[in-house]
Amino acid sequence: MQEKYAHQDVERAAHAHWNATDAYRVSEVAGKKKFYACSMLPYPSGKLHMGHVRNYTINDMLARQLRMAGHNVLMPMGWDAFGLPAENAAIKNGVPPAKWTYDNIAYMKQQMQAMGLAIDWSREVTTCNADYYKWNQWLFLKMLEKGIAYRKTQVVNWDPVDQTVLANEQVIDGKGWRTGAVVEKREIPGYYLNITAYAEELLEHVQIGNPKATLNGWPDKVRLMQENWIGKSEGVRFAFPHTIQDQGGEPIGGGRMYVFTTRADTIMGVTFCAVAPEHPLASHAAASNPALAAFIEECKTGGTTEAELATQEKKGMATGLTVTHPITGEEVDVWVGNYVLMSYGDGAVMGVPAHDERDFAFANKYGLRIQQVVSVEGEVFSDHTWADWYGDKQRGVCVNSGALDGLGYKAAVDKVAALLGARGLGEKKTTFRLRDWGVSRQRYWGTPIPIIHCAEHGAVPVPEKDLPVVLPQDCIPDGSGNPLNHHEGFHAGVVCPLCGKAARRETDTMDTFVDSAWYFMRYCDPVNDERMVADGADYWMPMDQYIGGIEHAILH
Structure with missing residues (x-):
C-alpha cells in the first residue's frame, strides 16, 4: 500500500482509460x-x-x-x-x-x-469554424427568401475617431470606451429579422397559465422575464392632424402625426406632444432653427435603447410647431424630447403630465400646462408633487373630459377608440415591446452576411452552392474600422450572381447571438x-x- 495517495497518477490513469475506451x-x-x-x-x-x-x-x-x-x-x-x-x-x-x-x-x-x-x-x-457558420448563412438566405430577413436603416453608436460602430456597453458616459470621443447616433443600413411577426405566438408559448404554453417546467421567473421582454400592450393608435408642409409643399407624414398609447382614457389631458430627434417634424423645424438643430445634435450623443433613455436626464425643446387635438380641435405644441425613440412605435408620444410620471416631471421642468382628467375618490391632486394614484387605472374615473366624464378606464378607452374611429383618425391596436432583431454588426470577427453588392443590381444573395462565405483568418483589427472593407482577398474575384460583373461582398457580420x-x-x-x-x-x-x-x- 502506498504511503501517500498519488492523486495525479490515479487521475492520469483514469483519463488514459477514458480516452482509450472513448468512455463518454x-x-x-x-x-x-x-x-x-x-x-x-x-x-x-x-x-x-x-x-x-x-x-x-x-x-x-x-x-x-x-x-x-x-x-x-x-x-x-x-x-x-x-x-x-x-x-x-x-x-x-x-x-x-x-x-x-x-x-x-x-x-x-x-x-x-x-x-x-x-x-x-x-x-x-x-x-467560428466555417462548417458551423455556413448554416448561419444558409438560414439567413432562407429567411431572406421568405421575407423574414430584410434590410433597412438603423440607428447605431458611432465613434467618429475609430470610424466604427460601438456596442451599447462600449459607450461610457456618452463617449467611446477606447478613444474618449463623443459618440454620435447615425443611421446606417443593416439587416433585420422580422421576429415581431411571431410576437403573439412567442407569448403564447411562454405565458404562465396560457393553455398553449409549452415551457411548463421552466422556472416561473424565467417565463415572466420572457413575457415582459415580449411586452404585449393593448391600446389605441391615433393621429394628431396638422397642416405642416415640407419644402415641396406636401403635408409631412400625410398631415398626420401618429402616436400609440395604453392610456387613451387620458386623451383630454394632452397638453403637449414630444417627437424623437430623428422624427420628420423635428428635422423640418430644425432646418430654420439653429438652436433646435444644435439640441438635436446633442441628443445624438445619448443612448439608443429604452433602458439607457430611462436613466438619463429628460430634456426637450419646443419646435414652434403645433398639431391639432383629434377630439377637441385645440392646437397642441410639439416638442423634441431626448427620451423618445424613433425606433419605438411612430417616434412620437402624447404628453399627459397629470397622469404620467415622466410627463409630469417634464412639464414641471419646462413650465407646461398640467390638466387633471382622472380623479380618485378621496384623493387631492397637486400640480407640483407626483403621487402614484395619478396613474391609477383601476380606481380612476374620468373628469374634465366632456363625453368621457364618469367613465372608468376600460369604458373610456372604448369610447375614445369609437370617437377617433368615427373621424378616421385612430383605432384600437395591440403592440409589443419586442422589436425586430438587428443582426448586422459592423465588425470583423463574426459570420459574414452572405450578400454581394452589385453596382447594377444592388444587394444580391450569395447562391447556396457558394456557401460558406469564408471569413479571412489573417486580419488584425487596429481600431480604425472593419478590416474586411480593405481586405483584397475577401473581395477578390467576386462577381454578381445575376449579371456576372465585378462586385464586392457585404462586410457586415452577424450578431453573435445568431451563433x-x-x-x-x-x-x-x-x-x-x-x-x-x-x-x-x-x-x-x-x-x-x-x-x-x-x-x-x-x-x-
Whole structure:
C-alpha cells in the first residue's frame, strides 16, 4: 500500500482509460431512454472561472447518475467563439482574433479534460469554424427568401475617431470606451429579422397559465422575464392632424402625426406632444432653427435603447410647431424630447403630465400646462408633487373630459377608440415591446452576411452552392474600422450572381447571438454537412436539462 495517495497518477490513469475506451461517446440507441443534459456553451476568454466549474459540475453529476441508472445520456460541449473580446485582444496584442480564439479554446478544453467531465467531445462545435457558420448563412438566405430577413436603416453608436460602430456597453458616459470621443447616433443600413411577426405566438408559448404554453417546467421567473421582454400592450393608435408642409409643399407624414398609447382614457389631458430627434417634424423645424438643430445634435450623443433613455436626464425643446387635438380641435405644441425613440412605435408620444410620471416631471421642468382628467375618490391632486394614484387605472374615473366624464378606464378607452374611429383618425391596436432583431454588426470577427453588392443590381444573395462565405483568418483589427472593407482577398474575384460583373461582398457580420441561438440542436448531429439540423435531433431533442445563467433568458 502506498504511503501517500498519488492523486495525479490515479487521475492520469483514469483519463488514459477514458480516452482509450472513448468512455463518454454516445450514439442514438433506439428503445433506450435518452437524457440530453446541456450546459450553456462558453466564450473562449482564456481560462475557466468558478461559474464554469459550477455549471459543468452540476451537469456532470447529473449525467453520471442517470447513466448508472440506465439512461443514454448526452453531455456535449462547444465554443461561442465569435465576438468583440477577440477583436479587443487583437488590438491589444497585435495578433489575429483567430489565433487568440483557438489558443484559448485549446487551453480551456485542456482544463475541462483535467476536471474529468463526462463530455462527449466527438460532438464539439466551434462557432467560428466555417462548417458551423455556413448554416448561419444558409438560414439567413432562407429567411431572406421568405421575407423574414430584410434590410433597412438603423440607428447605431458611432465613434467618429475609430470610424466604427460601438456596442451599447462600449459607450461610457456618452463617449467611446477606447478613444474618449463623443459618440454620435447615425443611421446606417443593416439587416433585420422580422421576429415581431411571431410576437403573439412567442407569448403564447411562454405565458404562465396560457393553455398553449409549452415551457411548463421552466422556472416561473424565467417565463415572466420572457413575457415582459415580449411586452404585449393593448391600446389605441391615433393621429394628431396638422397642416405642416415640407419644402415641396406636401403635408409631412400625410398631415398626420401618429402616436400609440395604453392610456387613451387620458386623451383630454394632452397638453403637449414630444417627437424623437430623428422624427420628420423635428428635422423640418430644425432646418430654420439653429438652436433646435444644435439640441438635436446633442441628443445624438445619448443612448439608443429604452433602458439607457430611462436613466438619463429628460430634456426637450419646443419646435414652434403645433398639431391639432383629434377630439377637441385645440392646437397642441410639439416638442423634441431626448427620451423618445424613433425606433419605438411612430417616434412620437402624447404628453399627459397629470397622469404620467415622466410627463409630469417634464412639464414641471419646462413650465407646461398640467390638466387633471382622472380623479380618485378621496384623493387631492397637486400640480407640483407626483403621487402614484395619478396613474391609477383601476380606481380612476374620468373628469374634465366632456363625453368621457364618469367613465372608468376600460369604458373610456372604448369610447375614445369609437370617437377617433368615427373621424378616421385612430383605432384600437395591440403592440409589443419586442422589436425586430438587428443582426448586422459592423465588425470583423463574426459570420459574414452572405450578400454581394452589385453596382447594377444592388444587394444580391450569395447562391447556396457558394456557401460558406469564408471569413479571412489573417486580419488584425487596429481600431480604425472593419478590416474586411480593405481586405483584397475577401473581395477578390467576386462577381454578381445575376449579371456576372465585378462586385464586392457585404462586410457586415452577424450578431453573435445568431451563433448561440441553435448550437444545442447542432450537438445532436454535429458533422452532417447536408443539413443544418439532422436526424440526431429527432432522437435527442428536446433537451431535458439546460444549465446556464438566468441573465441569458432574454435577448437571444
